[in-house]
Amino acid sequence: MKKAFAILACLFTALSYSNADAQNKSASSSMSDEELIRTAMSAAPPHISRDAAIMAKGPDGKLRVLKEGTNEFTCIADLSGQEAPDPICADRAATSWATSFLNGEPKPANTEPGIAYMGLGGWHWEKDGQIVMDPATPGAKKVKEPPHWMITWPFDAQKTALPLNPSRFGAYLMYPGPYGHLMVYQDPMKLPAPPRK
Numbered sequence: 001m002k003k004a005f006a007i008l009a010c011l012f013t014a015l016s017y018s019n020a021d022a023q024n025k026s027a028s029s030s031m032s033d034e035e036l037i038r039t040a041m042s043a044a045p046p047h048i049s050r051d052a053a054i055m056a057k058g059p060d061g062k063l064r065v066l067k068e069g070t071n072e073f074t075c076i077a078d079l080s081g082q083e084a085p086d087p088i089c090a091d092r093a094a095t096s097w098a099t100s101f102l103n104g105e106p107k108p109a110n111t112e113p114g115i116a117y118m119g120l121g122g123w124h125w126e127k128d129g130q131i132v133m134d135p136a137t138p139g140a141k142k143v144k145e146p147p148h149w150m151i152t153w154p155f156d157a158q159k160t161a162l163p164l165n166p167s168r169f170g171a172y173l174m175y176p177g178p179y180g181h182l183m184v185y186q187d188p189m190k191l192p193a194p195p196r197k
């Protein structure tokens with residue numbers, strides 16, 4: 001019994017260590033407000049992020065406002081919480097989409113298409129060559145996305161015939177379904193080279 005307890009205690013310690021690990025993985029969790037603001041603003045061209053509202057996740061995991069804005073854009077310091085932050089600057093509709101996404105709501109709250117910039121790129125998770133929405137999907141691996149724009153609207157994959165995976169042409173439909181959005185790689189110079197013949 002005593003032994004079982006000791007094993008349990010070990011297990012709990014191991015669990016809390018792995019939690020700490022998971023938190024340390026997020027680059028933004030150790031940033032000062034000033035760094036968070038700078039990171040958030042780097043997602044969009046300066047003339048947009050300058051007047052945008054700035055938000056970041058607090059220690060409780062909830063979004064908090066770091067700076068009020070005046071141009072209806074909002075920049076959020078870190079969308080995916082990985083070792084490199086992926087900030088996003090979004091107009092009103094796309095901010096409502098991103099907020100729903102961060103809160104894990106079943107569908108986004110925006111009722112019209114929005115546009116968002118992810119000037120430092122972002123992350124997605126893939127399994128068997130397919131993009132999956134849940135990073136916790138067993139066997140999913142993390143893939144870096146280059147800088148891109150997003151049009152946050154649930155485009156119909158069948159009607160639009162948009163590709164569902166990144167290609168060298170840089171536009172595809174990510175997360176077909178309620179969170180569907182058009183990914184547009186922002187910098188054509190960053191597109192991968194065409195396959196060799």
Ligand SMILES: [Cu+2]
Binds near residue numbers: 183
């Ligand atoms: Cu995307």
